[in-house]
Amino acid sequence: MQNKTLGIIGGTGMLGRAIARSLLERSVVSADRLLISNRSGAGTFGPQVRVLADNQQLVDLSDIVVLSIRPEQFRELTIHARGKTVVSLMAGVPASLICEATGADRVVRAMPNAAVQIRQSYTPWFSAGALDEHDRQFVQQMFECVGTADEVPNEDCIDYLSALSGTGPAFPALLYKALVSQAILAGIPEAIAHRAAHGVVVGGGQLLADNDPLQMLDTLEAYRGVTAAALQSMTDQHIESIIGNAVKQGADLARKGL
Numbered sequence: 001m002q003n004k005t006l007g008i009i010g011g012t013g014m015l016g017r018a019i020a021r022s023l024l025e026r027s028v029v030s031a032d033r034l035l036i037s038n039r040s041g042a043g044t045f046g047p048q049v050r051v052l053a054d055n056q057q058l059v060d061l062s063d064i065v066v067l068s069i070r071p072e073q074f075r076e077l078t079i080h081a082r083g084k085t086v087v088s089l090m091a092g093v094p095a096s097l098i099c100e101a102t103g104a105d106r107v108v109r110a111m112p113n114a115a116v117q118i119r120q121s122y123t124p125w126f127s128a129g130a131l132d133e134h135d136r137q138f139v140q141q142m143f144e145c146v147g148t149a150d151e152v153p154n155e156d157c158i159d160y161l162s163a164l165s166g167t168g169p170a171f172p173a174l175l176y177k178a179l180v181s182q183a184i185l186a187g188i189p190e191a192i193a194h195r196a197a198h199g200v201v202v203g204g205g206q207l208l209a210d211n212d213p214l215q216m217l218d219t220l221e222a223y224r225g226v227t228a229a230a231l232q233s234m235t236d237q238h239i240e241s242i243i244g245n246a247v248k249q250g251a252d253l254a255r256k257g258l
């Protein structure tokens, strides 16, 4: 990011730290143009990255400010960010509230997930103010450092996707739990049940990285074997509406505000 300084409030947390590290490793931001803050000012990112305990100092020195704190911590945050672009990673905090509380000219809401740690996050983002082309490219590039990213057409997409892609490993982990507990109930030894479920959730997931999941389903259903019978049972029990209702519950909470 030529001649611009990026500040990450909460940059020592799980999400902020992973993004900061990737930006440095990919040379998208140089160390002398990256600032981090938290409440203690403690944390290390290498010799040239300053870690501050004063959020306002970070804002004053930055062109773009990322808010990577939790929604409940935002209530305690006092910053004046007039003239700045603020990129919020917080779930369930609307852009209008961030604008009002910080005075920022432009607020972007983005929703990465925990896979930032392995650079496999999908990050939708939405700009509530007019971004210049340079900032737009920077936001896209920042999230591409930790996976893939798309600008979405409206803020409601962010609230909906908070409960979909924002959940990261949650849905596969719940599937894992169900597979293990049901296998144990069916008499499979516990250690075997865990390894079998791992093969499905982790091994199967990796196979989908290079194969179209929908084509894969078509092929498996056409085979009319054991897998097809299991899939048909889930379809008959309305798996799609179970998932739709689950995502809607989460999205409704994000829309209501945290």
Ligand SMILES: NC(=O)c1ccc[n+]([C@@H]2O[C@H](COP(=O)([O-])OP(=O)(O)OC[C@H]3O[C@@H](n4cnc5c(N)ncnc54)[C@H](OP(=O)(O)O)[C@@H]3O)[C@@H](O)[C@H]2O)c1
Binding pocket: 009, 010, 011, 012, 013, 014, 015, 016, 037, 038, 039, 040, 055, 068, 069, 070, 071, 073, 076, 077, 089, 090, 091, 111, 112, 113, 114, 166, 167, 168
């Ligand atoms: N984790 C996920 O999978 C995920 C997914 C999507 C979106 N998000 C969103 O991302 C945000 C960050 O999540 P996270 O998991 O990275 O949280 P986290 O690990 O708890 O990190 C929060 C960071 O904020 C700092 N902090 C708290 N209050 C502060 C304040 N007043 N001033 C400056 N720094 C402050 C904390 O450091 P100190 O305690 O040292 O101050 C910590 O470094 C959340 O809003 C969440 O909704 C998270």
